[in-house]
Amino acid sequence: MRTVDLIALLARDVRMTPAGAATRKLLMGLAVGGAVTLALVVLGLHCQPLEAAARQPWFWMKASYTGLLTVAAAITVRRLAVPGRRPGIAPAVALLIILAMIGLGAGQILAASSATRLDLWLGHTWKICSPLILLLALPIYGCEVVALRALAPTRPAVAVAAAGLAAGALAATFYGLHCPEQAAAFVATWYTLGIAAATALGAALGARLLRW
Amino acid sequence: MRRWPRGIEPSTVEPKVDIEERLRPLMNRSLAGDADAHRQLLSALGGHLRSYFARRIGTGASEVEDLVQETLLAVHLKRDTYDRALPFTPWAYAVARYKLIDHLRRRHRRVHVPLEDAGVLFAADDSEERVVQTDLDRLLERLPDRQRTLLEDVKLQGLSIEEAARKRGVTAVSARVMLHRTLKWLNRAWHDENG
Numbered sequence: 001m002r003t004v005d006l007i008a009l010l011a012r013d014v015r016m017t018p019a020g021a022a023t024r025k026l027l028m029g030l031a032v033g034g035a036v037t038l039a040l041v042v043l044g045l046h047c048q049p050l051e052a053a054a055r056q057p058w059f060w061m062k063a064s065y066t067g068l069l070t071v072a073a074a075i076t077v078r079r080l081a082v083p084g085r086r087p088g089i090a091p092a093v094a095l096l097i098i099l100a101m102i103g104l105g106a107g108q109i110l111a112a113s114s115a116t117r118l119d120l121w122l123g124h125t126w127k128i129c130s131p132l133i134l135l136l137a138l139p140i141y142g143c144e145v146v147a148l149r150a151l152a153p154t155r156p157a158v159a160v161a162a163a164g165l166a167a168g169a170l171a172a173t174f175y176g177l178h179c180p181e182q183a184a185a186f187v188a189t190w191y192t193l194g195i196a197a198a199t200a201l202g203a204a205l206g207a208r209l210l211r212w
Numbered sequence: 213m214r215r216w217p218r219g220i221e222p223s224t225v226e227p228k229v230d231i232e233e234r235l236r237p238l239m240n241r242s243l244a245g246d247a248d249a250h251r252q253l254l255s256a257l258g259g260h261l262r263s264y265f266a267r268r269i270g271t272g273a274s275e276v277e278d279l280v281q282e283t284l285l286a287v288h289l290k291r292d293t294y295d296r297a298l299p300f301t302p303w304a305y306a307v308a309r310y311k312l313i314d315h316l317r318r319r320h321r322r323v324h325v326p327l328e329d330a331g332v333l334f335a336a337d338d339s340e341e342r343v344v345q346t347d348l349d350r351l352l353e354r355l356p357d358r359q360r361t362l363l364e365d366v367k368l369q370g371l372s373i374e375e376a377a378r379k380r381g382v383t384a385v386s387a388r389v390m391l392h393r394t395l396k397w398l399n400r401a402w403h404d405e406n407g
Contacts, residue, residue: 001281001346001348001349001352001367002341002343003258003277003280003281003284003341004255004341005367005368006281006284006285006348006367007251007254007255007258007284008251008366008367008370009363009366009367009391009395010250010251010254010285010288010395011247011248011250011251011254012247012366012372012373012391013288013388013391013392013395014242014245014246014247014250015245016243016244016245017243017244017245017291017292018292019243019295019296021292021293022292022293022295081293082293082294082295082303083290083293083294083302083303083304083306083307083310084298084302084303084304084305084306084307084330085295085298151290151293152286152290152293152307152310154306154307154309154310211314211403212286212290212399212403
């Protein structure tokens with residue numbers, strides 16, 4: 001087929017194209033995947049008594065860690081989802097958020113007496129925390145990949161790793177509704193590990209899925 | 213392969229700002245549904261893509277033309293990822309560079325495509341198309357009859373969608389949907405075939 005014929009063909013397929021497709025598709029992916037994960041947490045794991053928890057600083061410490069990380073990662077995904085945009089400062093901000101949390105956790109461990117350190121670090125649920133966050137991230141990750149496939153990431157491997165990070169962070173935010181752990185050291189370790197696993201899995205699975 | 217220095221190759225430079233000023237309004241009109249602007253935009257891009265790819269992969273005419281067509285199809289199908297508040301040429305360059313990298317990788321060549329200023333895509337223009345058999349011809353043969361006849365009516369006989377639909381006794385809406393799906397299928401099949 002000659003290229004001029006192809007162009008004539010493509011010109012027959014022109015319609016009004018609404019603006020803001022990338023943001024809309026990605027937010028839709030986060031919303032749908034997030035709804036599934038939220039339902040899994042509320043119906044499957046059950047929430048801790050939220051009224052009491054919401055009066056505690058540790059509840060908001062966890063929510064702001066994972067919530068801010070979700071925002072930074074989602075902005076990174078948005079920028080990498082279309083051609084010609086650089087990721088900007090969002091990935092650096094995400095890294096800073098993680099480092100700040102690790103710093104907080106490390107400070108808590110250093111300040112604690114040696115008798116309580118291990119309890120602070122491991123809590124009661126360290127074995128299940130990271131795997132659950134990884135599992136809960138899967139629906140969100142899947143929906144983000146579907147959205148990215150409809151867009152045009154020119155650095156697919158990085159875009160999909162950022163999607164894994166966003167999925168892990170949002171899943172961890174919802175998991176915080178269930179998880180009664182209070183220590184910064186616990187969150188800095190096991191939450192972060194679950195989120196990191198989601199990022200790594202996302203990067204490993206996704207790059208092949210995203211070719212366009 | 214000759215490597216250009218960072219920035220713009222000196223001799224054949226059209227000032228980049230002119231290109232931006234020429235193409236961006238075309239893109240905006242195309243997004244508003246203006247088929248004529250879309251055609252002008254893709255024709256202009258085609259010339260730039262042809263000379264950019266030829267510089268990068270040598271002058272194997274059919275390989276270059278395949279890549280031009282694949283990129284134009286991607287520009288068409290992914291045009292909703294262009295943000296109207298931003299310049300158009302960096303978007304177009306990023307699509308072209310992505311397609312070039314993807315193409316080289318599929319052929320297991322060592323991939324090094326430096327990230328340059330978008331000007332390299334628009335540094336030269338080769339609007340003279342070589343007539344070659346392209347991958348698209350092979351893919352078209354695999355289409356179901358209904359879709360192929362629709363494409364041929366529109367492509368070879370230059371019918372509008374409405375005329376082609378009437379000729380085949382389907383509604384214009386379903387012909388339109390079929391054309392769009394076929395274009396998406398072609399884009400996907402290109403990948404699946406070339407691994």
